[in-house]
Amino acid sequence: MKAFLSILLRDIKLATSSFGDMLTLVLFFIMIGVIVPIAIGPDKDLLALIAPGVIWIAAFLSSLLALDKMFRQDFDDGSLLAMRHASISFEAIVFAKLIAHWLTSILPLIIATPMLALMLNMNAQILTYTIISLTVGTPALISFGAVGAAITVSLRRGGLIAPVLILPLTLPILIFGVSAIKTGTGVGTQGTALLILGAISLVTVAFTPFASALALKLTQE
């Protein structure tokens, strides 16, 4: 547990020390909220209608951009190789890195969501649902992302291929993530979508560290 926590803290420290990276990601996230009203016109009702979808798309694109950071640096400087001899299993280390990545790359986006909500004319209730749905759904998103990042870690130009590879797999997250916000009136269906989203998150978070760890091990063979 101590080793697990120290990996977690190390990754958080490393990510927060390069504050500029975090800020750039949040800026990118917010800028999608600027681009969309300009592109489709400032019709407030229309914006409110498509806002949940736009926020999920923004979260998708930003987290896919950040994927490459997950293992790249540790792979390049050899830290990953050293970590295979740690007192805890390599899968646990990958899991710790996954949590650290969520805390440093996704959590800032969720905190910045109210900014987007202002620009897209969302009301407070929809905003609350959006934040809940993002919080429940994004762990699944980055666990699929971790598999993609682990597989392409040895590729110099791996930055683009990992998102292309995992995007088809993550579409159910998008479907249920948006329906967990949108069906505001029918409480039953909305709750069901949120539960399914949570189930997807739990299953993928439980299984993908094994797949990512296997990919990293095979890359280092």
Add this chain to the structure above:
Amino acid sequence: MTQKIDPLKKMNWFDRIAHPGQFLKWSGYLILPLAILSAILFGVGLWFAFFNSPEDYQMGNTVRIMYIHVPNAWLSQLVYVMMAVSAIGTLVWRHPLADVSMKVAAPLGAAFTTMALFTGMLWGRPTWGTYWEWDGRMTATLILLLMYLGIIALWRSFDDQLRAAKLIAIITLVGVINIPIIKFSVDWWNTLHQPSIVSTEGLSMPASIYTPLLIMTFAFTVLFALLQTNATRTEILRRKADRQLRKSLNKENG
């Protein structure tokens, strides 16, 4: 007195499949029979499909698109399942031919999936009034096509094909969850695409339509077997040539 050991005599059938050189030998005899068989099946199947099957009382002649559409849709899933089995072969048994079969199946699967989507769209226009509808099965098939294309792109971005095989095996196995989604999409979501023809309750169509469909499915499956075998041979030879080239280059450079 030393006894001569013939290494090939001791091989069982599994090793014979596994050994690339052996595979090249015996698979050579398969190409011609498979080609003839698939040509005959296509001839008979297409004749049935165009001249010896009734028009649908609702759809008219467009029903004939189905004879191409269904076999391609069936193969789009079968090829992925085969890729997944090969992926297990690569990861678990380190079977030397599994990664070759995995690699050459991806473009074939992409082609069959494209055909299935394309014929489905041609059929959908007169029947449903739209080329595309975001229905469960169509969306899942589109995702399958994107996965095939992503896997092909991944194969091409690795220089070391042996390492690539193991990594791609992982993503192939992760992607398997899409197959049951396609299979059961028509039961889970009550949308436009019609349910399966073949179910546990028997066939939901007359024999005059079912016969050509069955023959065409066989024809396409044999065609896939033919293309897959041929592509596997080509890939083995290409790797051999690659090794030869590298050897001679090494010699030149000392």
